[in-house]
Amino acid sequence: MGMTMTQKILAAHAGLDYVVPGQLIEADLDLVLGNDITSPVAIKEMEKMNASGVFDKDKIALVPDHFVPNKDIKSAEHCKCVREFALRNQITNYFEVGEMGIEHALLPEKGLTVAGDVIIGADSHTCTYGALGAFSTGVGSTDMAAGMATGKAWFKVPSAIKFNLIGKPSKWVSGKDVILHIIGMIGVDGALYKSMEFVGEGVANLSMDDRFTIANMAIEAGGKNGIFPVDDIAEAYMKEHSKREYKIYTADDDAEYEAEYTVDLSTLRPTIAFPHLPENTRTIDEITEEVWVDQVVIGSCTNGRLDDLRIAAEVLQGRHVAKGMRLIVIPATQQIYMDAMEEGLLKIFIEAGGIVSTPTCGPCLGGYMGVLAEGERCVSTTNRNFVGRMGHVKSEVYLASPAVAAATAVAGKIACPCQLTD
Numbered sequence: 001m002g003m004t005m006t007q008k009i010l011a012a013h014a015g016l017d018y019v020v021p022g023q024l025i026e027a028d029l030d031l032v033l034g035n036d037i038t039s040p041v042a043i044k045e046m047e048k049m050n051a052s053g054v055f056d057k058d059k060i061a062l063v064p065d066h067f068v069p070n071k072d073i074k075s076a077e078h079c080k081c082v083r084e085f086a087l088r089n090q091i092t093n094y095f096e097v098g099e100m101g102i103e104h105a106l107l108p109e110k111g112l113t114v115a116g117d118v119i120i121g122a123d124s125h126t127c128t129y130g131a132l133g134a135f136s137t138g139v140g141s142t143d144m145a146a147g148m149a150t151g152k153a154w155f156k157v158p159s160a161i162k163f164n165l166i167g168k169p170s171k172w173v174s175g176k177d178v179i180l181h182i183i184g185m186i187g188v189d190g191a192l193y194k195s196m197e198f199v200g201e202g203v204a205n206l207s208m209d210d211r212f213t214i215a216n217m218a219i220e221a222g223g224k225n226g227i228f229p230v231d232d233i234a235e236a237y238m239k240e241h242s243k244r245e246y247k248i249y250t251a252d253d254d255a256e257y258e259a260e261y262t263v264d265l266s267t268l269r270p271t272i273a274f275p276h277l278p279e280n281t282r283t284i285d286e287i288t289e290e291v292w293v294d295q296v297v298i299g300s301c302t303n304g305r306l307d308d309l310r311i312a313a314e315v316l317q318g319r320h321v322a323k324g325m326r327l328i329v330i331p332a333t334q335q336i337y338m339d340a341m342e343e344g345l346l347k348i349f350i351e352a353g354g355i356v357s358t359p360t361c362g363p364c365l366g367g368y369m370g371v372l373a374e375g376e377r378c379v380s381t382t383n384r385n386f387v388g389r390m391g392h393v394k395s396e397v398y399l400a401s402p403a404v405a406a407a408t409a410v411a412g413k414i415a416c417p418c419q420l421t422d
Contacts, residue, residue: 046149057092060093100359102301116247161195172418284404
């Protein structure tokens, strides 16, 4: 029996020739990631362990992004804890305000994640880096502490599900629609502790930003990780952003999968996840009622990249948000912010009646920069729409692509760009 991409990466990092699903292994880590919420807990656990220091100051990334710039005293104390730890241990990849960005957009941009890596992060959306052919997964803060101290982590080797992507997406259909379609198809526990492996000729029709979005939301189907094969597009991205060597792993022809699905990208339509689970999906054509909205958020580790902002700006160009609508746009990194500024995208957002924020996770988790009141509705390009996720327990979050989010801001109700009239 052959091995999948994920199984090959884990075997190599465990010093083994072969692994099987369910096997417990100890693997060497290429990167350990933490943010301003999860790192303080890990730092305190390291103190309990009496760890003398970190295993490698170059293989740890600390990114304060959830409540930065600090929203209150507690968040300021958390960031101070991370800052002082980074200085004590001379952490190379500590990103202060002015350098930071939303972690899962920042790390690939900085070239810290490449194909063949094993990466853990104390944030569930660490699975994003599978877009580059890495094994990356979220862990708890205690595991992060052990990883920072030893450079190793225990894993149960996951079984895998194969998603064979064919065809080419139509206009206004993006990676967000692909992954929402898949989660709607298999459910939020459909890939529980499994590797979601996205393959097929259709992958070539997805940009890197599309792939980052899809891998990012593997956790929303319960996946241990999401991963793409490395093609010319992925290699070009890594060569542009990183000086690190990478290693490409491919699945064996006789690799075993627990299930296989074929997704024809050409048949997909703009898809929205209704409250209160990412699996509660409807296409734009299946929404028969008018769903009026109070706020739109375009950003996050899922959809705050440059392609996302370009698509949103294309929809908003020459238009204005609906009366009473709040539009919040958050570029995911400082570089994306500057690129969007130079391209004139920020001007489009502001002229349309939106606001533009410094990079932050803020509204995604109901932290700040867009908290919802009772009874309010938000269409968001983020990744979760659980009860109370963005504020009051009686508010509602609808997950959508940047195209649908921008069109909704203009219409005042859930809409697709194809439904807008000038």
